[in-house]
Amino acid sequence: MPWKKSKGIMVLAMVLALLVLATACGKSDEAGKGPAGGSDGKAQTVYLNGAGASFPYPLYSKWISEYNKVAPHVNIDYQSIGSGGGIKGIIEETVDFAGSDAPMKDEQMARARGEIIHIPTVIGAVVITYNLEGVNTGLKLTPEVIGNIFLGKIKKWNDPAITAINPGVELPDKEIAVVHRSDGSGTTNIFTDYLSSTSPEWKEKVGTGTAVEWPVGIGAKGNEGVAGTVKQTPGGIGYVELAYAVQNQLPYAFIKNLAGKFVEPTLDTTTAAAAGAVASMPEDMRVSIVNAPGENAYPIAGFTYLLLYKEQMDRNKGTELAKFLWWAVHDGEAFAKDLLYAPLPENVRQRVEARIKEINYQGEPLFK
16 A cells, blocks of 8 residues: 555655664764873873972972862872882882982982983972070071080080071070981981981991981971970971972071071072072982072072982883973972972973983984
């Protein structure tokens, strides 16, 4: 019958229409795939894992948050586990990058699968804080006095070596109570590096490290432990990071620098220390900047580094890591001062740019 024939034609037409639609959708899905295999034209998400130094953690957290606005497809995680843990992680390749307040030693570098690049990010200062009733920020200390206090050779606050450089300051006839870190830390590395560079006796007897055998004093964990113990101990003296001292309104000493000036620890005098040390900075940027030259240079300072392999094993990860580092030492530096970190001086940043351009995958540079 005619109506049956008409119905058959309609069914056939619907089937053909569905086939055309399915084919079109398939082509649309194919066209919508991004260059890295993502969907809807978006780049594939890349995950970067880092761990290490606790000192720069607030800044790195801010960087990661801000960078996610620029590159939402890059998911970065940084765990604050200490410089030693970061170095261990990069050697064993359990992380893509690591943070350390101390540059890696030669023997640590030798255990890595290949060359590790050190990228200075910001500069930290270590201040000497104390608990002396009526004596506010500004107590003057020389390298010789600091060394002898922490060696246990100067035992009282009214010792002639201290009173001579603080005329007009009422210093009590009170025992000095030394407080130091009980845990391994980059802060201790910077402080003991300073002591080793200014006191031959300290260098010979104690040396430099994230943890050392202290001649005198009591140990406390973290900046908060040292600060808390000093505050609770009349006559106490210890060392903490500048950012921690400022945030917690702790008194701190002015230190005599290499140029003979008593310098207040500030972000500007810390940056000046890095600028003064760049002339002697080796190509790999593993450098000590304690007791640096320059009239305005604060003498107890050090870089904090991000560590990564020069030759990356994953092209996508390596590319995104290089891009993040470039952003960090340019746009990211703008966030440093508000969080009480000293930004890189321009002459150091230029050296960093050259190192970032060396990051490669199978010999091909990843940042162009």
